Amino acid sequence: MVEPAAMSTAREEILGRVRDALEGSTAPEPVVRAYRRAGDGDRSQAVELLCDRLVDYKAEVRRVAESDLPAAIAEVCAARSVSRLGVPDGLPHEWRPASIEIVEDTGLTSRELDGLDGVVTACTLAIAETGTLVLAAGPGEGRRALTLVPDLHICVVKESQIVDGVPAAFDHLGPVAQRPLTLVSGPSATSDIELSRVEGVHGPRQLVVLVASTG
Amino acid sequence: MTDFPAAARVELANGQLRANLHHATQTIRAKRAGVVAELPDWEELREAGRGIKADVLARLDEYLVQFESAAQAAGAQVHWARDAAEANAIVVEVARDHGVSEVVKMKSLTTDEIHLNDALAAAGISALETDFAELILQLDGDWSSHILVPAIHRNRTEIRDLFARTIADGPLTDDPSELAEAARVYLREKFLGARMGVSGANFGVAETGTICIVESEGNGRMCTTLPPVLVSILGIEKLVPSFADLEVFLQLLPRSSTGERMNPYTSLWTGVTPGDGPQEMHIVLLDAGRTRVLADEVGRVALHCIRCSACLNVCPVYTRTGGHAYGSVYPGPIGAILTPQLIGVDQAPSLPYASTLCGACYEVCPVKIDIPAVLLHLRSKVVEHKGATPERLAMRAMGWVFGSARRLRFAQRLGRVAQRPLVRGGSIRRLPGPLAGWTQGRTMRPVARESFRRWWSRRP
């Protein structure tokens, strides 16, 4: 093992080098934050924009009433021959379709996750301007591996969870900053082959977003 | 270290590379311009990004200590490494403690910089690169030519042949989605069985001890989520003061790098979360020359870099020579100012000259690094090493000229008159006297008959 003494020496030495390097420097001006914090807050525009941006990045988007979620989830699964659907702890029972085998994530191994056909989760919020879903390990959102290993991720976004831009999202995320957070913008992709975008490398190759109105 | 002009001559002769590079850099540039234009507050974001980075460096000692204690409080083990060897030794020790002989890795320039894979190999541990492009390079024993699209110099037929030789277990066409599928199948097994992951980091948050990783493919999520043990290596300049500062960089980085509004996956985590992800988390805070860069009040802005690679794609030198000619992990304009400072200007004296000072890099840089100014500064340091030469005097003069818009206008006018006897067929082929070395490897463009400024000011 690296000697604890050497470690603390490295620490002190690096901090010492930093202080030496900074000695005599002039203090920088205060940071100017003149960028936009939030838009005009028009909810219907934000919903439209989110759907548009998600589709642009190759997610499938459906707008449904919250009460129709089980039917919509069942349809998505049927269209892809999904028979075993993983769900996280805390996913509302009234969202779950009866027609599909539901597998609760009670600490499944990575290989067991790999055996699922798909997964359905909630999210913490969505950012319209960038087409981003934010998962913050809250109830119904699952741990990180659950939305990573299966090939299909169905994510439910309530219209009330949509914010317009990135700064507005961070206003909400402050209190959960230390939880594992995953920002998802479209399915996994690479552009490494002559820059043609290929959807789906390691994360879910199919992302289906159900935008639910609660009205 | 290899000499830039010599290496560039070799790379320029490679037609495939040049064609791929041209296509790739043009495509990314157009995408970037499109998504940057969507944001009405792009300039304000750049200014905030610059300001935050300047603040980080000015109080780096405080932020490092704050980061360390927040990460420790969340269950991470924090290590400090003065140099590459110390950082590598820490990773090797963690692997040995767990009896691990293979680690899964996500692309990281920092780990390339310290040659972590070689150090692990020397200790009998193999490091599996899991980014699509890095995998290609690793299978082929090649190395990266672009920060963001490392295999930019390989086309699909070459990739098909390589996969057919190595990882594919059936016949393969050169359809990109089929190639991606082959990599997915091969790596999936590796991820599911992995016992240790290694990553770099895009940002570390001093306030919360959080690490942030920005990626496209999902291999980063695999490496940082599935293995029970994780080591993340973080250059000390990668800190941001507060969690909310990420709202600036998560707008600047994806738009500048891949030209997307947001990259497919951004992961943030803090220490260890019971029941979610690795239950043992190590963070290595790496110096390896960064404090040396910090000590130079002009050159330290190179540490603001968020590795977006936008400056590469607009650079007239990089887009012709490719990354290999720079002979360093960090290519392009940023490499020309960062590498010589990290390892010492005497070790890479030709890099600060690998530029035409056109200023395109400064214009696209999301954190407003004035790369041409740092290049001039470093050139004067190079010539200090060599003693007084006509070159040195020319550099001094150039620094003085660029220092003022009025002087620049005057010098351009003067240049247009003074160069007349040298111009042949629209370009200067050979400069006279002691400056001849400047035109040996390239033809120098004469000062334009009409400067951009003059054209601009007489525009209707």
Ligand code: SF4
């Ligand atoms: S110097 Fe600026 S433009 Fe170049 S890679 Fe760094 S952040 Fe991007």
